[in-house]
Amino acid sequence: MALTKMAGTHHPLHFRGRVHESRGDKALDRLMKSSVGRIASLSALGLTHRGLSSLFRTLLADPRRSLVNLVELKLSHDWMGVEASAVVLPHLPRLQTLDLLDVTVELQAADIMSFPSLRTANFTSTWYTDDSFRGLIRILQGSPTLERLVIDYTEGAWPSGWSLDGALSGVSVPLHMLDVIIMNSVEPSAVIRIGGALDMPKCSPVFGYVNDWVSGPELLKSQPNAHCHILQSFASCTCQLTIKFLKTHLNTLALILQPVVPEKDRKCRCPTFSVAFQEKPDTLDPFVRLGDAIKSVPNIQSRVMTIYLSLSDLSLISGSDAIEKEWKKLFSSLSSLKELHLLNVSLFDDSLRTLVQTFNADPMIGGELLSVNVEFQASDIATNSLLDEESLNRDGVREILWYALAANCEKLRFLELGPVPVGVCTDEEWCMQWHDILQLLLTRRQE
Numbered sequence: 001m002a003l004t005k006m007a008g009t010h011h012p013l014h015f016r017g018r019v020h021e022s023r024g025d026k027a028l029d030r031l032m033k034s035s036v037g038r039i040a041s042l043s044a045l046g047l048t049h050r051g052l053s054s055l056f057r058t059l060l061a062d063p064r065r066s067l068v069n070l071v072e073l074k075l076s077h078d079w080m081g082v083e084a085s086a087v088v089l090p091h092l093p094r095l096q097t098l099d100l101l102d103v104t105v106e107l108q109a110a111d112i113m114s115f116p117s118l119r120t121a122n123f124t125s126t127w128y129t130d131d132s133f134r135g136l137i138r139i140l141q142g143s144p145t146l147e148r149l150v151i152d153y154t155e156g157a158w159p160s161g162w163s164l165d166g167a168l169s170g171v172s173v174p175l176h177m178l179d180v181i182i183m184n185s186v187e188p189s190a191v192i193r194i195g196g197a198l199d200m201p202k203c204s205p206v207f208g209y210v211n212d213w214v215s216g217p218e219l220l221k222s223q224p225n226a227h228c229h230i231l232q233s234f235a236s237c238t239c240q241l242t243i244k245f246l247k248t249h250l251n252t253l254a255l256i257l258q259p260v261v262p263e264k265d266r267k268c269r270c271p272t273f274s275v276a277f278q279e280k281p282d283t284l285d286p287f288v289r290l291g292d293a294i295k296s297v298p299n300i301q302s303r304v305m306t307i308y309l310s311l312s313d314l315s316l317i318s319g320s321d322a323i324e325k326e327w328k329k330l331f332s333s334l335s336s337l338k339e340l341h342l343l344n345v346s347l348f349d350d351s352l353r354t355l356v357q358t359f360n361a362d363p364m365i366g367g368e369l370l371s372v373n374v375e376f377q378a379s380d381i382a383t384n385s386l387l388d389e390e391s392l393n394r395d396g397v398r399e400i401l402w403y404a405l406a407a408n409c410e411k412l413r414f415l416e417l418g419p420v421p422v423g424v425c426t427d428e429e430w431c432m433q434w435h436d437i438l439q440l441l442l443t444r445r446q447e
């Protein structure tokens with residue numbers, strides 16, 4: 001064992017380190033045993049089969065002492081080494097944060113509230129076993145004050161719904177304080193079963209998928225028949241929905257379906273569906289799949305009102321007919337769309353042209369559209385000298401494209417392009433087009 005003591009002798013103790021079972025440090029063992037009641041945080045990486053379990057045996061060897069002041073516990077296991085043995089955790093009355101990576105847990109006494117102060121729990125697994133999942137459920141059953149729960153299975157380690165049936169049969173887990181549950185890379189049928197077992201009346205769940213274009217839409221499609229109250233309430237809700245493709249506050253590129261109203265103001269408990277990308281997508285396939293899933297559930301299709309697309313976060317192969325077809329598939333499945341927001345638009349990117357042409361080519365697309373809002377990339381706005389005659393003709397700003405869009409989407413009332421790049425807004429042709437657009441929209445607004 002090679003733990004490092006991080007604080008002074010008269011204060012709460014913080015331990016962090018790697019744990020072997022065989023190489024004991026006697027002095028450190030003695031210190032930990034005698035100071036067990038002062039340990040406030042413990043972060044340990046198990047390097048051997050029984051590394052973590054022997055650590056807890058050492059800490060809890062004296063029944064007169066307990067981890068009464070432990071607030072934060074982080075345990076991980078080096079899966080590259082050997083299979084981990086289960087860690088037996090005692091009653092931890094002040095524990096607020098629990099973080100487990102590839103660690104299976106058993107409880108010393110399963111019949112008492114093991115973690116009555118727990119607020120945040122993160123369970124990350126690169127593998128799945130029934131025992132590890134049962135341990136997770138038992139922790140949740142002993143944590144009535146839990147506010148935030150993350151269940152994260154690394155891609156390829158999804159528990160399948162069926163294998164969870166044994167662990168979840170007859171189980172109900174009251175989590176009445178839970179605000180957020182994030183199920184990341186969990187297989188749809190497993191999400192349905194886990195979501196059906198947890199009783200969380202105020203929670204807004206997030207179902208996240210890493211680079212997976214199938215699971216999120218599958219979940220959406222399967223939910224009208226699902227035995228999962230979260231998904232049932234989503235299907236029967238009436239709240240307006242939005243699609244977003246952009247970088248989230250964590251700088252992750254994601255395709256998201258969620259209620260329009262921000263979570264803090266939301267009255268319903270509708271979930272957020274999210275697909276995260278490790279790289280910019282080079283096809284619109286994930287968008288098409290999302291559109292297909294939305295189309296298959298009429299009550300969801302009629303609620304998708306707005307879409308936000310960060311165009312420069314797409315890396316589409318330019319000049320391909322396939323792109324226009326895919327845009328067409330996506331937007332024809334969004335028949336109730338009222339607002340289109342295009343973000344990070346680059347003047348020199350074909351995505352814009354193909355997208356706008358999609359609206360112009362088919363009167364059925366964008367038929368309900370009321371407003372279009374375009375924000376150019378900051379680097380393009382000041383672009384002046386770069387705009388030669390050829391690029392002006394090529395870009396999607398000066399062309400008559402925009403007038404065509406306004407004319408073809410018959411319900412369109414508002415078109416905001418701003419700020420228009422310097423080299424464009426002084427151009428005579430552009431000024432004429434913009435004048436005509438304003439006239440058209442103004443006439444409609446007065447009707």
Ligand SMILES: [Zn+2]
Pocket residue numbers: 234237238239259268269270
């Ligand atoms: Zn809702």
